[in-house]
Amino acid sequence: MATPVYQGDGLVPNGTLTAGALMDRSVTVxxxxxxxxxxxxxxxxxxxxxxxxxxxxxxxxIAVIASTPFKMKIVDVIVQCIGAVALGTAQVAVGxxxxxxxxxxxxxxxxxxAGTIDAAxxxxxxxxxxxxxxxxxxxxxxxxxxxVRL
Amino acid sequence: xxxxNVSYSGGGLIRHGSVPGAEFIGGVLTPNKYARISxxxxxxxxxxxxxxxVFDSTDDGTTTQTIIASVPFTFKVxxxxxxxxxxxxxxxxxxxxxxxAITDAIICAxxxxxxxAGTIDKTxxxxxxxxxxxxxxxxxxxxxxxTVKVIPAVV
Numbered sequence: 001m002a003t004p005v006y007q008g009d010g011l012v013p014n015g016t017l018t019a020g021a022l023m024d025r026s027v028t029v030x031x032x033x034x035x036x037x038x039x040x041x042x043x044x045x046x047x048x049x050x051x052x053x054x055x056x057x058x059x060x061x062i063a064v065i066a067s068t069p070f071k072m073k074i075v076d077v078i079v080q081c082i083g084a085v086a087l088g089t090a091q092v093a094v095g096x097x098x099x100x101x102x103x104x105x106x107x108x109x110x111x112x113x114a115g116t117i118d119a120a121x122x123x124x125x126x127x128x129x130x131x132x133x134x135x136x137x138x139x140x141x142x143x144x145x146x147x148v149r150l
Numbered sequence: 151x152x153x154x155n156v157s158y159s160g161g162g163l164i165r166h167g168s169v170p171g172a173e174f175i176g177g178v179l180t181p182n183k184y185a186r187i188s189x190x191x192x193x194x195x196x197x198x199x200x201x202x203x204v205f206d207s208t209d210d211g212t213t214t215q216t217i218i219a220s221v222p223f224t225f226k227v228x229x230x231x232x233x234x235x236x237x238x239x240x241x242x243x244x245x246x247x248x249x250x251a252i253t254d255a256i257i258c259a260x261x262x263x264x265x266x267a268g269t270i271d272k273t274x275x276x277x278x279x280x281x282x283x284x285x286x287x288x289x290x291x292x293x294x295x296x297t298v299k300v301i302p303a304v305v
Contacts, residue, residue, distance in 0.1 A: 050200040050301055052187050052228070065194050078229050082272045109269035111229065142272065144228045144301070146200070
C-alpha cells in the first residue's frame with residue numbers, strides 16, 4: 001500500500017509543527033487526504049479543500065475543471081455575487097448533471113450558499129468535468145466549492 | 151486597542167504520517183504552509199486549501215477589535231459566520247479590512263444564534279500582506295465567536 005499523505009485541517013496553536021512536517025504549498029494528488037483511508041486517525045477524518053473560480057466570464061456555462069484529478073465529494077458551495085444581474089443564478093454541475101440548486105447571484109456583494117446538494121451527483125469521479133451553469137451569460141459569480149477527497 | 155484570543159484552523163499541507171500525535175498540534179503560520187489559489191504549482195489552478203480564522207470577541211469596552219494586526223500573507227475572505235455568545239439587543243459584527251468593510255453588519259444579538267455574512271465586498275475581500283483584519287461592533291457588549299473562512303491567494 002502506498003504511503004498515505006495527509007492534508008491538515010485541524011487547529012494549529014503555536015509550538016510543535018515543524019517545517020519538516022509540512023509539504024510545500026502546492027496541491028498535488030498525493031497531498032490531499034482521503035476520506036475513509038484506513039491510515040487516517042479516524043476514517044471519518046479528512047481535510048477539506050476548496051475550488052475557487054471567478055465565473056463572471058460572458059458564457060452561460062463556465063468550465064471550472066475540465067478533468068478532476070481524483071474522486072471527490074462536494075459538501076458545500078458558496079456564491080458571492082460580484083455584479084448585479086437580475087434573476088442571476090449559479091449552479092454547480094458535474095458534466096450536465098446539477099449538483100446544487102440554482103444559487104441566487106443577482107445582487108452585487110450578496111453571499112448565498114447552496115440550498116440543496118444532490119447526493120446522486122455530489123460524488124465526482126476522477127476525470128469528470130465540473131461546470132458552473134448560469135441563468136444568463138452575464139451573471140457575475142465568484143464560486144467556492146468545498147469538497148473532500150474520496 | 152484590545153486583541154482578544156485568535157486561533158487558526160487548518161490549511162497546512164502536512165506530509166505523510168504526521169497527522170497522529172503531537173505534530174498535528176502546533177505550528178507557526180508562514181506563507182509556505184498554505185496552498186494558494188492560482189499558484190502554478192497547484193494540481194489545478196482553481197484548487198486551494200481554505201482555512202478558518204476564529205476570533206473570540208469579548209466585551210473589552212470597545213467597538214473596534216483587531217483580529218490580526220498584520221496579516222502574514224495575502225488571502226481572500228470567502229465566508230464569515232458569527233455565533234453570538236450572549237444576548238445583546240441590536241448587536242452586530244462587521245468584518246473590516248483596515249477601515250474598509252468587507253461584510254455587512256452581521257447580526258450578533260441572540261445567544262447561541264449563528265448568522266452568516268449576507269454580503270462580501272470583492273473590493274476589500276482580498277486582504278493584503280501586512281493589512282489589519284478587524285471587526286467593528288454595534289456596541290462593545292456584542293460578543294461572539296467570529297469564524298472567517300479564507301483562501302490564500304497569489305497576487
